[in-house]
Amino acid sequence: MGGLAGLPRPLLEVVVIQPRDVAGAAEGGADRLHVLAPGDPVALSPEPGTVSAIGRESELPMYVLLRLNDSWTTTGGELERLVGLAEDYLACGATGVAFGFLDSDLEIDVATCTALADRLPEVPWTFTHAVDHTLDPRRSWRRLLPLPRLQQVLSAGSPRGMEVGYDDLLATAESDPLVAARLMAGGGLTAEHVPWLVRQGVRAFHVGPQVRPGGSAKAYVDGGYVRSWRTLLDDAMARI
Numbered sequence: 001m002g003g004l005a006g007l008p009r010p011l012l013e014v015v016v017i018q019p020r021d022v023a024g025a026a027e028g029g030a031d032r033l034h035v036l037a038p039g040d041p042v043a044l045s046p047e048p049g050t051v052s053a054i055g056r057e058s059e060l061p062m063y064v065l066l067r068l069n070d071s072w073t074t075t076g077g078e079l080e081r082l083v084g085l086a087e088d089y090l091a092c093g094a095t096g097v098a099f100g101f102l103d104s105d106l107e108i109d110v111a112t113c114t115a116l117a118d119r120l121p122e123v124p125w126t127f128t129h130a131v132d133h134t135l136d137p138r139r140s141w142r143r144l145l146p147l148p149r150l151q152q153v154l155s156a157g158s159p160r161g162m163e164v165g166y167d168d169l170l171a172t173a174e175s176d177p178l179v180a181a182r183l184m185a186g187g188g189l190t191a192e193h194v195p196w197l198v199r200q201g202v203r204a205f206h207v208g209p210q211v212r213p214g215g216s217a218k219a220y221v222d223g224g225y226v227r228s229w230r231t232l233l234d235d236a237m238a239r240i
Contacts, residue, residue, distance in 0.1 A: 008203055010233040011152075013063070013184065014226060015208035018050065021221040022057035024211070028226020033058070034098065034126075034206065036065040038217050044068065048088040055093030063126055064089040066099040066116070072130045074101050074112060083119045096123060096151065100130030107134060108143040117148045127153045129187060132165065138172060141179050152204050156187030163188050173200040191232055198236040205233060 014030040016022055017038055025033060035054055037046040044067050051064055066082045068074070074082065086097050099116060101109040108131070117125060127144055132155055134140040144153055157165025157172065162185070173180040185197050186206025194205065209215035211225040 010198065010202075010237055011184070011204040012226075012230055012233055013186070013204065013206045014211055014221060015206070016054055016221060017046070017217065018220075019053045019057050022054055022060070024221035024223040025226055026058045026060055027223035028211070028221075028228075029230030030060060030226055033060050033062045034065070034208075035062050035094070039070075042067070042070045044070075045082075045085055048085070048092050051089050051094060052092035061095040062089075062093065063096040063098050063124075064094045065128070066097050067128070072100065072102040072133055073104070073109070079112065079116060082116060086116075086120050086123070090120075090123065096125055098126040098128050098154070100128035100154075102130050102134060105135075108140050110143055110147070113147055117150075122149070124149050124151045126151055126184065129154055129156065129159075131155050132157065132159050132187070137168070138175070141172070141176070145178060145182065150182065152184035153182050154184045154186050154206055156185070156189075161188030162190070162193060166193055170196055170200060173197060173202050177201050194232055195236045195239065198233070199240055205229070 011031045013032045013034050014025040016025055016033045016035055035046055035051055036043040043065060045065055055062060066086055068078050101112045103109045127150060131137060131140050131153055155169060156162045157169030173183055180201030183202050184204035184206050185202055207229055211221050213219040213222055
């Protein structure tokens with residue numbers, strides 16, 4: 001890929017839920033693992049033992065989900081549990097965490113997010129899809145950008161995924177290069193979305209069901225599927 005010389009390679013983050021997912025992610029060219037426990041209706045924090053087992057399968061960076069309930073809010077008591085979990089994950093080899101909290105007005109809970117980040121000094125983190133559930137996502141971005149050690153914001157542009165939110169997500173990226181640089185596009189991402197997002201400055205992408213046969217959590221991550229996304233991202237980058 002001669003066109004990539006001097007340009008940052010787009011980050012490809014792959015969701016893994018068990019150790020047997022790791023080989024496909026690594027062989028396919030993933031840059032980072034996003035570790036979670038699948039749940040109904042939402043994914044939650046995995047057991048530290050699972051994180052440890054996943055970490056033993058690869059040296060790829062791991063970001064682990066911090067979420068204990070099916071809402072976007074948390075309590076003081078939960079916050080202490082989240083800090084403890086995060087410390088366990090880091091001891092198991094995690095390199096970062098992923099979390100996102102809103103207040104009762106569906107605004108970014110800056111105080112809680114800052115408090116959690118401050119309790120985990122030097123730990124990089126991703127803000128989760130909670131941003132898609134706020135009343136004014138663009139205002140939410142203004143609140144998110146100054147948060148300490150925030151690496152990416154995972155967004156589909158809509159609570160219903162990129163099938164609905166893609167146009168708004170693309171417009172948000174186009175509106176501000178700082179937003180584009182922090183945006184990690186995910187949640188119904190398709191191949192057709194990638195070139196346009198890359199053209200607007202988006203450099204991080206998140207895939208889950210897309211890299212499992214049949215889109216099923218019962219199927220392991222497939223290296224060939226991951227490789228197709230790796231190639232797609234690199235080709236899109238080479239064409240800008």
